[in-house]
């Protein structure tokens with residue numbers, strides 16, 4: 001199993017050799033912390049400004065990580081992935097919304113994307129983010145068990161209505177809806193909302209999925225608690241398992257308020273916690289469906305080993321593997337080639353709206369030790385394999 005992802009012709013089947021060379025240049029740039037940091041700063045500062053030519057440069061730099069500026073443009077990426085057995089879910093990039101009309105628009109967009117997904121066979125999931133439906137401070141207040149003012153109660157009801165509308169459309173159209181996890185300070189409130197939605201919509205299968213961040217010390221405890229409730233009340237538990245994307249921010253918040261950090265003390269503890277969650281879910285597939293959102297090669301191999309051990313078929317529709325577009329493609333494509341269920345997170349939207357998302361991807365690639373090196377090694381390996389195959 002160690003060499004599961006090594007040297008497969010399927011790893012980068014969707015990329016031309018020219019594209020692979022471009023990717024090597026891009027990842028090399030990202031592997032230099034200085035250049036990367038400067039680029040990210042510039043992008044965050046000036047990314048929204050429409051300098052002539054600047055957006056073209058951004059497009060060239062970031063094309064592997066997004067599918068286009070419109071839904072129509074993203075269709076070719078979805079089709080190209082599906083040629084290799086890789087499914088997609090589309091996300092319209094919106095990072096910061098603050099008005100009720102923006103929240104309504106976001107909700108409308110999620111509904112449109114669910115309807116769009118239902119028209120193709122290649123998009124089994126849709127996705128939404130709690131803060132795209134309402135103010136973060138409302139989630140935080142509920143989280144901290146503070147009471148809401150009359151006006152806030154109206155806003156909170158609107159948030160629930162937005163979620164319910166999307167879930168209803170998802171159920172009607174046979175598309176599953178993944179709810180992202182964000183900051184810890186709003187997670188208990190989000191869990192409560194999503195559990196209520198599962199109670200209502202996950203009666204005969206998982207339509208709504210909550211996300212559990214396993215870098216959280218209490219991640220596995222909460223997961224088991226949710227599962228106990230689902231078992232007791234007789235509904236299906238949909239879960240996306242991720243390590244978690246807000247580590248630095250959470251640590252800073254905890255430090256600022258003199259609190260214990262909610263994050264595992266070390267990377268290896270997070271890894272153990274992730275493995276334990278995968279193992280738990282696989283043991284309880286009778287009423288759990290799970291999406292493994294990770295670029296970690298070892299976690300993916302561990303998951304495959306567990307599937308073998310528990311005699312779960314690769315294409316069991318209760319287990320999906322998921323990576324972001326442009327990241328760890330070799331994992332997605334090899335898994336799909338071996339008949340595992342794989343779904344790529346495919347963002348699209350106007351470049352100025354995509355900037356925060358792309359900046360986070362660039363930061364992640366720079367910050368995560370080994371991620372860029374790993375990508376580079378795989379890309380170079382594939383170029384070498386192709387050269388040898390062509391007798392060069």
Ligand SMILES: Cc1cc2nc3c(=O)[nH]c(=O)nc-3n(C[C@H](O)[C@H](O)[C@H](O)COP(=O)(O)OP(=O)(O)OC[C@H]3O[C@@H](n4cnc5c(N)ncnc54)[C@H](O)[C@@H]3O)c2cc1C
Nearest residue numbers: 180181215242243244245266267270293294295296322323
């Ligand atoms: C399809 C998909 C959907 C996602 N959805 C969400 C989401 O809804 N919410 C969300 O928060 N994130 C989400 N993420 C991001 C995810 O949480 C991770 O940040 C990212 O995938 C990197 O983790 P990894 O498992 O790929 O692998 P790795 O590269 O092995 O792990 C890196 C991660 O390990 C953890 N870590 C690193 N160093 C330490 C340390 N010193 N101590 C403790 N822990 C450490 C951090 O979580 C870090 O992000 C998603 C990722 C994917 C692929």
